[in-house]
Amino acid sequence: MSKPGMEQVALSAVSRDEILQDYRLAVISRQTSLLGRKEVLNGKAKFGIFGDGKELAQLAMARAFRKGDWRSGYYRDQTVMLALGTTSVREFFAQLYADPSLEREPASGGRQMNCHFATRYIDRHGNWLNQTEMFNTSSDISPTAGQMARLVGLAYASKLYRNARELKNWQGRSQFSQDGNEVAFGTIGNAAAAEGVFWEAVNAAGVLQIPMALSIWDDGYGISVPNEFQMTKGSLSAVLEGFASQGQLKGIDLYTVRGYDYDALVQVYAKAIAKCRETHAPCVIHVTHMTQPQGHSTSGSHERYKTQERLDYEESIDCIKQMRECLLSKVGIEASTLVAIEAEAAQFVEKERQAAWDVYQAAILAEKIELQESLQQFPDTLSTELLQSLKAQLSSSGGLLRRQIDTFARMTLLKVHHQGLLPERGSLDNFVDKYRRRCEETYSSSLYTRHRSPLTVEAIAPSYSHDAQRLDGRQIIQKFFEIKLAQDPRVFIVGEDVGQLGGVNLEFEGLWKTFGDFRVTDTGIREMTIFGQGMGAAMRGLRPVVDIQYLDYLIFALQGMSDDLASLHYRTAGGQLAPVVVRTKGHRLEGIWHTGSPMSMLLGSLRGLHICVPRNCTQAAGMYQTIFAGEDPALVIEVLNGYRVKERVPSNLGAYTVPLGLCEVLVEGQDISLVTYGACVALAQSAIQELAKMSISVELIDVQTLLPFDRQQIILTSVMKTNAILFLDEDVPGGATAYMMQEVLETQKAYEFLDAPPRTLSAKAHRSPYGSDGDYFSKPNLADIVELIYKMMSERYPQRFPAVGLL
DSSP states (O other): OOOOOOOOOOOTTSOHHHHHHHHHHHHHHHHHHHHHHHHHHTTSSSOOOOOTTOHHHHHHHHHHOOTTOEEEOOTTOHHHHHHHTSSOHHHHHHHHTTOOOTTTOTTTTTOSOTTOOOOOOBOTTSOBOOGGGSOEEOOOOSSTTTHHHHHHHHHHHHHHHHHOHHHHTOGGGGGTOSTTOOOEEEEEETGGGGSHHHHHHHHHHHHHTOOEEEEEEOOSEETTEEGGGTSGGGOHHHHHGGGBOBTTBOOBEEEEEETTOHHHHHHHHHHHHHHHHHHOOOEEEEEESOOOTTOSOTTOOGGGTSOHHHHHHHHHTOHHHHHHHHIIIIIOOOHHHHHHHHHHHHHHHHHHHHHHHHHHHHHHHHHHHHHHHHGGGSOHHHHHHHHHHHHHHHOOTTOOOHHHHHHHHHHHHHHHHHTTSOSSOOHHHHHHHHHHHHHHHHHHOOSSOSSSOGGGOOOBOOOOOTTOOEEEHHHHHHHHHHHHHHHOTTEEEEETTOSSSOOTTSTTTTHHHHHOTTTEEEOOSOHHHHHHHHHHHHHTTOEEEEEOSSGGGGHHHHHIIIIIIHHHHHHTTTSOOOOOEEEEEESSOSSTTTOOOOHHHHHHHOBTBEEEOOSSHHHHHHHHHHHHTSOSOEEEEEEGGGTTSEEEOOTTTTTOBOOTTOOEEEEOOSSEEEEEOTTHHHHHHHHHHHHHTTTOOEEEEEOOEEESOOTTOHHHHHHHHHSOEEEEOSSOTTSHHHHHHHIIIIISOGGGGOSSOOEEEOOOSSOOOSSHHHHHHHSOOHHHHHHHHHHHHHHHOTTTSOOOTTO
C-alpha cells in the first residue's frame, strides 16, 4: 500500500478555469457529504449514504456526458449530478430530509432516501418531455446491481433508433434520439459487481454491441468485506479480461484508471465515450484506488473493520487531497486561491442546507398552525389544555414531522368524541379528514399513471363475420402482433426463441421474416436482462413486448420487475414511467418446473403493474390492445394449453379491447357464485355441466384481471343473488384465492349477503409431480369442484342435497 507517485500531468484537455471549477465542485460535493452525515447524526434525517471519495471520476464522467445521454446509476453519484446540473445542493438536502415537495425535491418527492436521483421526463400533465434536450437519469434503486438490467435497455434503445428502419420515419423519433448517438452510462460499486445481474448485463452488452459505458467505482470493499472475498483474483479488471474485444471478435472495451488521477480520468473518459458513441462498442471503465472516507453509510463506522494502516493509506490517496497537491505543485495554482475556494464552498453548502431545512419545516409548521386553529372550537379550558399537550408532543430536536400532527389530531378527535364533547361535526373533524386526504396524495399517489391510463380505455367487443375462421389460439396471438408491429414502429418483441423459431409454441411464427431482427429479436437465456432490455427501451419512448417463455421462469426477472418497474412511477411521484408489456404463459402444465402458478407472489410484488389472466387467446389479444392504448406496464399470463384450442378469429382483431378490472359472467346461475380465471375457467365450465345434472345452478365469473380486480363489483352483485361463493384457482393455498376473497368480502362487503361460509379451492402446497396423475392429484380437478360445491349446497339445504359420507 505505497503512496502513489506524483507523476507529471499535462492537463491538456482542461483549461485552468475549468479545472478550478471542477475543484470547486469536488469540494462542494465533499462538504455536502460531510454535512449530510452530521444531519443524520443530529436526528434531522433518518439515514445517509454519500459519494465522498468518488468525486474526481464523476467529474470526468460528467465531461463526457451529452444531452440525450442516460445514466443508470449507483447511489453515490452526487458529484456527477451536481456537475451536470441535474440536482443541486439544496435538492440534495431536501431529499435527505424527505421533503415531499416536488418543487424542492424533484427526484422523488421525498419518497427515496438521499443519493437516489432521477430526472423527470413526464410532466404534470402526463406528457413526455424532449429527452434529447436533457441530461437523463433513470430513477436509482437501492438493491445492489439492480440498475444493471435497465441499463442494457437504455443502451439498446440507441441501437434501435440508429438501425430499425421503421423508426427512422417515426414522427416522434426526434423527441427521444438523435440517430442513436446517445450513450447509456452505468455506474456500480465494486462489490455489487459480484451480483449475477452484473455479469448478465456485461455479457448482454458484449453480445448486442450497444453504447453502454459502465463505470465501476472500486474502493476495495463491500461494506466490511474486501475485494479478495468478492471476486476471483480479487480484481474485476483481471476477471473482465475475458470479455475484452480481440480483433474481429467483438466484446467489451476495457479501461482501468486510478480514481485520484484527474488528468488520466478526463482523458480515459473522453476516449472511451467518443468511441462508444460513434461505434456503439460497449465499454467498462474500472476506476481503482478510490476511497470512502466516511465509511459505507451512517449506519456504521469503517474504523471497525479497517486497520489503521489501511485508513492512513486511504487518506493519502484521497482524490481531493491528491488533486489539491497537483494543483499546487504541477499546475501552479496559489494556495490562497484554493483556500478561498474551500471556504466559499463550505459556506455555500451550509447556506443551502439551512435553506432546505427551513422551507421544509415551514411547510409543516403551517399545517401545525391549521391544527391549532381547529382546536379553538373547544371551551377555553380544554382548548388551552390541548394546545399545551400539542406543544409538548411536537417538541423535538429533529424538527416537526407530519406523523406527529396526524397522530395528535386523530387521537384527540377520538377522545373528545368518546367523552361526548363533540356531538356535532366541527373544525377538528374537518382538519382530520382534509389532512388524511392531503397525506394520502403526498405519500401514496402515482402507483399507476393518471394520464393515458389503460383503465380509461373504452370496451370494444370482438365482432365476427358469419364465415369467421376457426384457428388455433396461438394463431390469434400471432395475427394480433402482426397487426401491432405493422401499425406502430415503436413496438418490438424480444425474448428467447421468438425470432427464427417464432416462439417455442409458434405464437410469433413468421413475424421475424416479415419484420426483421430489430423488431422480433432472439436473445440468450437471460431473463433478467431480457426484461431490462424492454424496461430501458420503454423509458426511451418505445413499446417493447418482453417474452418470458414460461410463468415459472418469470421468477428470474422478478427482482427487476418488482424493485424497479413496479415502483418506478410511484417512487418518482409520477416523473418517470416505462410502459413495457411482459408476456408469458403457464397454468396446468406437467412437471415440477413447469407447473407453477405463483399468482400470490406476483400480486404481492408487482403492485404498480396490471396483471392480466385471460382465459383464451381472443381475450388475451383484447387485453394487449387495451394495454397498448395506455402507458402503464403490464403482465399478461396466457393459457399455454389453450394454444391448440380452436377459436373464431374476430374481424376487428387489433381494434377490439377487453377492459382491465372488468369481470365477465360466463354462466348465469342462482345457487352459488364460482369465481376463477385463466385455465381454471374451462375446468369450471365442465364442472358446472355436471352440477346442473344435480339441479345445482352455478354462476361462473371470470375475473379476467387480478390487478385491477372487479372495479364494477360484479361479484358483489352475483353474491347478492346467490348468497354463496367459491374462489377457485391453481395457486398455492392462501394465495390468489385468499386475495380474491379479501377483495370481495372486505372491500366489496359481500359478507353481509352470505348465508354460508365462503370457500376457496386451490392447488396443494407443493408443485405438481411430473405426469397426468401428478397434475390431477396436485391441482383442482373436476371431481374436486363438483364435490366441494355439492357439499356447500348440502350444508345450506340438507333436505335437497343429502350429505355424502365421503365429503
